[in-house]
Amino acid sequence: MPLPGSAAFLRQQAELDGATLVQVAGYLRQMVQEITPLLDTLYFKATPLAVLECCATLEALAQEVEQDDVQTVAERVQEQVRAL
Helix, strand or coil, X not given: CCCCCCXXXXXXXXXXHHHHHHHHHHHHHHHHHHHHHHHHCCCCCCCCCHHHHHXXXXXXXXXXXXXXXXXXXXXXXXXXXXXX
16 A cells, blocks of 8 residues: 555545546436436426436536546646655
């Protein structure tokens, strides 16, 4: 196990954070899969309901977490390693 504060430790933590973020994105997508059939049963779908936006919003959030947040963590660890 790398020493806390070392470059190896920071890289390991970034890898773990990245894996966690990908897992969160997966859960968001799983929610979309579970919610979509429920929304399909709504009779008043033509009504402006906020719930009808949730699947698109969750998918967009999943993409942002999976791409942007993972990239942000990778950039942050590089900055911290350079500062050592």
